[in-house]
Amino acid sequence: QVQLVESGGGLVQAGGSLRLSCAASGGTFSTYHMGWFRQAPGKEREFVARINLSGLSTSYADSVKGRFTISRGNARNTVYLQMNSLKPEDTAVYYCAADLRAVEVTGYGVDYWGKGTLVTVSS
Numbered sequence: 001q002v003q004l005v006e007s008g009g010g011l012v013q014a015g016g017s018l019r020l021s022c023a024a025s026g027g028t029f030s031t032y033h034m035g036w037f038r039q040a041p042g043k044e045r046e047f048v049a050r051i052n053l054s055g056l057s058t059s060y061a062d063s064v065k066g067r068f069t070i071s072r073g074n075a076r077n078t079v080y081l082q083m084n085s086l087k088p089e090d091t092a093v094y095y096c097a098a099d100l101r102a103v104e105v106t107g108y109g110v111d112y113w114g115k116g117t118l119v120t121v122s123s
Contacts, residue, residue, distance in 0.1 A: 001026050001112075002024055002025070002026045002027035002032070002098055002112040003025050003026050003112075004022055004023070004024055004097075004098060004112055004113065004114035004115075005022065005023050005025075005114060005115070006021070006094060006096050006115070006116060006117040007022075007023070008020040008117060009093075009094060009118045009119045009120075010119070010120070011120045011121075011122065012086055012120070012121055012122070013121070013122050014087055014121055014122065015085060015086065017082070017083060017085075017086065018083045018119060019080060019081070019082050020036070020081040020094055020117060020119075021078055021079075021080055022034070022036075022078060022079045022080075022096030023076075023078050024077045024078070024098060027098075030053060030074045031053065031100060032053075032098040032099060032100060032111075032112075033050065033053060033098070033099050033101065033103045034050065034070075034072055034079040034096065034097065034098055034099075034103065035047070035048070035049060035050035035051070035096075035097040035098075035099070035110070036070060036079075036094060036097070037094070037095045037097060037107055038090075038092035038093065038095065038119075039092055039093050039095070039116075040089075040091060040092040041091075041092075043092075045107055046061065047105040047106070048060070048068065048081070048094070049061070049064065049068055049069075049070035049081060050070065050102070050105070051070045051071070051072050051079065052102070055071060055072045055074070059105075061105075064083075064090075067083065067085045068082065068083050068084070069082040069084075070082075079096060081094065083119070086121045088123045089121075090119060091120050091121050092118075092119060093117065093118050094116060094117050095114055095115075095116045096113070096114040097112065097114075098111055098112040099111045
């Protein structure tokens with residue numbers, strides 16, 4: 001059983017930056033594809049970014065492309081989400097996801113989810 005614990009959320013002004021971390025335990029981290037999703041109040045969960053096993057292949061939602069960067073440190077069992085130029089519409093609970101197969105952008109079939117970390121961007 002894999003446990004995922006997100007951290008790094010908080011309150012930031014528009015234009016600011018935050019770095020989210022997701023620490024994994026209970027499994028072999030290097031065998032899991034990883035991703036980030038978010039859910040804003042009153043909205044459905046949406047895909048943010050994903051990264052493959054080696055970290056060499058990444059993809060992003062159009063809404064965050066050029067502003068967010070996903071990376072992973074297999075030695076530290078951690079995946080990161082660097083968020084720059086934050087906008088009020090980025091306000092959401094951000095969830096980490098782990099999957100033995102590629103993380104689907106729909107989030108369908110993800111093996112493990114974290115409990116989330118709240119990011120609030122003020123205007």
